[in-house]
Amino acid sequence: MARWEPDxxxxxxxxxxxxxxxxxxxxxxxxxxAARAGLTERTFFRYFADKREVLFSGAGTLQDFLVDKVAQAxxxxxxxxxxxxxxxxxxxxxxxxxxFARHRQALIVAHADLxxxxxxxxxSLASAIGQALRRRGVPATAxxxxxxxxxxxxxxxxxxxxxxxxxxxLGHHVRAAHAELEGVVGGARRRGVTAGRAKRSPRxxxxxxxx
Amino acid sequence: MARWEPDxxxxxxxxxxxxxxxxxxxxxxxxxxAARAGLTERTFFRYFADKREVLFSGAGTLQDFLVDKVAQAxxxxxxxxxxxxxxxxxxxxxxxxxxFARHRQALIVAHADLxxxxxxxxxSLASAIGQALRRRGVPATAxxxxxxxxxxxxxxxxxxxxxxxxxxxLGHHVRAAHAELEGVVGGARRRGVTAGRAKRSPRxxxxxxxx
Numbered sequence: 393m394a395r396w397e398p399d400x401x402x403x404x405x406x407x408x409x410x411x412x413x414x415x416x417x418x419x420x421x422x423x424x425x426a427a428r429a430g431l432t433e434r435t436f437f438r439y440f441a442d443k444r445e446v447l448f449s450g451a452g453t454l455q456d457f458l459v460d461k462v463a464q465a466x467x468x469x470x471x472x473x474x475x476x477x478x479x480x481x482x483x484x485x486x487x488x489x490x491x492f493a494r495h496r497q498a499l500i501v502a503h504a505d506l507x508x509x510x511x512x513x514x515x516s517l518a519s520a521i522g523q524a525l526r527r528r529g530v531p532a533t534a535x536x537x538x539x540x541x542x543x544x545x546x547x548x549x550x551x552x553x554x555x556x557x558x559x560x561x562l563g564h565h566v567r568a569a570h571a572e573l574e575g576v577v578g579g580a581r582r583r584g585v586t587a588g589r590a591k592r593s594p595r596x597x598x599x600x601x602x603x
Numbered sequence: 604m605a606r607w608e609p610d611x612x613x614x615x616x617x618x619x620x621x622x623x624x625x626x627x628x629x630x631x632x633x634x635x636x637a638a639r640a641g642l643t644e645r646t647f648f649r650y651f652a653d654k655r656e657v658l659f660s661g662a663g664t665l666q667d668f669l670v671d672k673v674a675q676a677x678x679x680x681x682x683x684x685x686x687x688x689x690x691x692x693x694x695x696x697x698x699x700x701x702x703f704a705r706h707r708q709a710l711i712v713a714h715a716d717l718x719x720x721x722x723x724x725x726x727s728l729a730s731a732i733g734q735a736l737r738r739r740g741v742p743a744t745a746x747x748x749x750x751x752x753x754x755x756x757x758x759x760x761x762x763x764x765x766x767x768x769x770x771x772x773l774g775h776h777v778r779a780a781h782a783e784l785e786g787v788v789g790g791a792r793r794r795g796v797t798a799g800r801a802k803r804s805p806r807x808x809x810x811x812x813x814x
Binding site: 470471472507508511512515533534536537538540541544547548572573574575576577578 | 748749788
């Protein structure tokens with residue numbers, strides 16, 4: 393077997409996905425994955441720390457892409473729009489891989505340790521995006537909130553995108569998720585209450601009643 | 604040593620916190636914690652799975668409290684206000700423990716594996732709160748978003764509460780965080796753009812330009 397294997401990483405990911413679906417994540421070993429890909433275990437470990445990491449091989453690329461897009465956004469754009477737009481543009485990365493993304497998502501939902509790894513991925517994305525926003529001059533708190541809210545939009549949009557029978561692009565789902573989050577968070581405005589801010593919030597009164 | 608120890612759990616938490624601060628989380632063993640508390644390792648493991656879990660002993664109580672408050676909230680309250688109000692009310696649980704909370708937070712920030720456990724705790728809270736909202740008749744997506752946004756508010760409010768030199772209560776910080784999130788997420792409205800919804804969002808046009 394040659395020492396250098398063309399697209400060994402991609403073949404390992406493909407093999408792992410096949411096996412996880414055929415026999416389940418728990419019953420698949422690294423040896424199984426390497427064998428299915430026609431590679432050695434040693435080659436596997438050159439690319440991935442363990443069988444969980446195979447499903448997160450794109451996390452670094454995704455983070456770099458989002459940080460770049462945030463850095464390049466027009467200066468006048470509000471932070472949440474900067475993040476939502478960057479998230480919408482990740483559609484370029486996923487466009488041809490909707491089936492893969494759906495299968496991956498089903499695996500994650502079904503396995504607690506994959507869910508934990510996914511949480512870490514999103515926390516890392518939020519942290520990197522928050523930093524990128526601060527480098528644009530966004531104040532620290534607003535940067536963190538926009539990054540966190542952006543990841544909430546991302547998760548919702550991604551889930552509806554992979555299930556979308558009409559195959560609308562990720563940007564469509566990001567805009568819908570953003571609008572929905574805006575509706576949910578801006579509760580006071582929707583019901584026509586005066587949109588007071590922190591110091592004289594209409595919610596403040598209600599909260600004091602309840603304590 | 605008696606088999607039953609009054610408040611063994613509380614003594615172990617206290618001993619662990621002392622040791623984590625004195626010699627660091629990594630250099631503290633379960634044996635050290637048990638010895639400092641005047642208890643056996645066996646007693647430690649009756650309460651906690653490992654030295655990480657000691658810092659999360661209140662997670663179950665917190666979750667039950669939040670789920671209860673969500674269930675009991677007035678029927679007419681918008682979901683995000685239900686969650687923010689429940690979060691504000693957790694001030695009752697933390698009021699006397701601001702110093703403890705601050706030290707705990709510093710430990711979590713400094714240790715990746717504690718951060719991961721904290722992420723899991725918040726994901727679990729969001730999931731439980733989302734379910735509690737759905738039981739109130741809130742549609743699934745709005746319930747998830749309100750729960751996620753509520754946890755974003757909780758994290759920000761909690762961080763500013765533990766650092767607040769003026770010792771204002773958690774409710775104050777929750778209202779401020781909620782208002783700040785509302786400002787960040789409702790970007791389109793703040794800048795006076797027509798508040799279009801998903802189908803004709805003003806952000807939509809900008810996004811298409813950028814792709």
